[in-house]
Amino acid sequence: MSVALTDLAPLYQRGTPKGITSVCSAHPLVLRAALRHGRATGATVLIEATCNQVNHRGGYTDMTPADFAKLVRTLAKLESCPKDQIILGGDHLGPNPWRDQPADAAMAEAEKMIAAYAAAGFSKIHLDASMGCQGEAAALDDTITAERAARLARVAEDTASACGLTPPTYIIGTEVPPPGGADHTLTTLEPTTGSAAHRTLDIHRKAFEKLGLTDAFARVVGLVVQPGVEFGNHNIIFYDAPKAQALRGVLKDEPHFIFEAHSTDYQGTLPLSQLVKDGFPILKVGPELTFALREALYGLDLIATELVPGYGDRPLYRTLEALMTEHPTHWARHYAGGETEQRMLRHYSLSDRIRYYWSSAPAKAAVSELIKALKGARVPVTLFWQFLPDAQAFADAPFDPEDIIIQRIIRTLDCYHTACTAS
Missing domain, CATH: 1.10.400.20 (putative tagatose 6-phosphate kinase domain like)
Structure with a gap:
């Protein structure tokens, strides 16, 4: 059964949570597997390209967002997967690929990338401006991150409108795990606190309102937080539900949102099921595939x-x-x-x-x-x-x-x- 992104929060609030697997890969055989699986199960096929894989300059796959969208459409026909089951998303969209440049130059590139994704019909966009650029701290504070995210949302809104497309839904969040997993052996990992999640939502809400993006913020469906899951080169930190229970209170106070879980690779069915039950219905997977x-x-x-x-x-x-x-x-x-x-x-x-x-x-x-x-x-x-x-x-x-x-x-x-x- 296909589930829309906007269904996830109501389903969670009703006590009947359902989830969506986010396939983060650009490899054609992985994409075919996702589309074949979607055809067989009827499930939503959420396919996301990352800023490093696919961007207006080609990324490491040498594909622009339009190229990637065309590839998915071609493979969907090959696998007989109905197009109304497919959602295209952009992951970690922000200045990350150009963070070795000054912030103004990196953000200018990020704006071009966001415009390319929006014009190509990507309907789910993860705004990630959390990583510092040249001369900045490695991880930026909530205020700067939110201001840059809102600036990128403005570009996405204007581009979708100019192209006559439905405006996208958004994912926000400053406690973003590094794309592709950690580099070192992990022992423990602390989940995001409830107060930090509340603060992130409040600061982003204000940043969007400041740019006249109240309607766009109403389409923010989820927040990236750290549930306490990660994998490194050698090992995996499995989900420990009691440690993350404070985050469930955030969803009681903010019932229109859900959480998006990154780096869920290698968790296995039981931890993944518990994540969905605890308000993390978007499960992102890439390297495991x-x-x-x-x-x-x-x-x-x-x-x-x-x-x-x-x-x-x-x-x-x-x-x-x-x-x-x-x-x-x-x-x-x-x-x-x-x-x-x-x-x-x-x-x-x-x-x-x-x-x-x-x-x-x-x-x-x-x-x-x-x-x-x-x-x-x-x-x-x-x-x-x-x-x-x-x-x-x-x-x-x-x-x-x-x-x-x-x-x-x-x-x-x-x-x-x-x-x-x-x-």
Whole structure:
């Protein structure tokens, strides 16, 4: 059953909470998995692009918001997913990609990005101006963050109006976890306090009103707070409901809002279900989905190595290792340790920074060769037992490797769907 973003607060207040999984990925196979899952379940398919992945300058995927929207529409047709089930969102939209520049220059870029997202029909926008720019503190205070968020909302409103589009709904919040998870081993994590959440809402409300954006603030559906969940390179902090109970009082005082939970990857069904029950019905997931993608691809790489003459010895793995060592920008400052530990993290870290490399030409070519090598092949069940035991149903008959990859990703999406639909 499809649920609208504006349904979430009323459902929570009635004591019948439902959730929406927010798929934060730009990889075509992850998107196909989300759309195929949506077609099968009838659930809302919320797909979000981040400011670093997709922006007016192309991001690391070399896609503008219009390109990304076109890709989703194309894949939705391929997977026969009805377009009225799909919501496009923009995540962490603000000056973050340009924070090494002075604030005025970074905000000018952020305004262009917001305009591109709004013009492309993205109907959910997370306004995130919480990170400092050149010469500023790493994390800004609520007042500056709210003023910049309202400035960006003004651009989104004006752009949607000029394009004849329905104005977007918004997510706000200053206690925003870092995109993609933490860089260090985590031990404890304190949830946002109720007083901090109240203050964030009050300051944003005033900032929006100051710019004549009262109507826009009425479309703010959620607030990003820290529920006490996170993952690092090595470990996961699981949701501890009693520690976050003070936040439920905020939703009693502000019944038109819900919370959006970031970094919920690897939590599992029970913690995710409790998050939905506690007023966190938007569950954002990204690296866990591309981690599943990588698991499936590497398993197939091993199968092809054993099965297909001339395929080579794990060429996909070797291609990615060469790419990451030659171009360390996306992982070097995130992965510490010696040579062996860094190599393990490059491929198997929970933060899955390998996801930045799948869109490169060598990685695409290696994946294409893998798919070509196994498409239509008959794989003995024993090889699936060895390398991809959850895919043994594909054994001993011609198969499409992409279906195995999509199935592996859907296993994770099923956990989220169960959590979102249980009440």
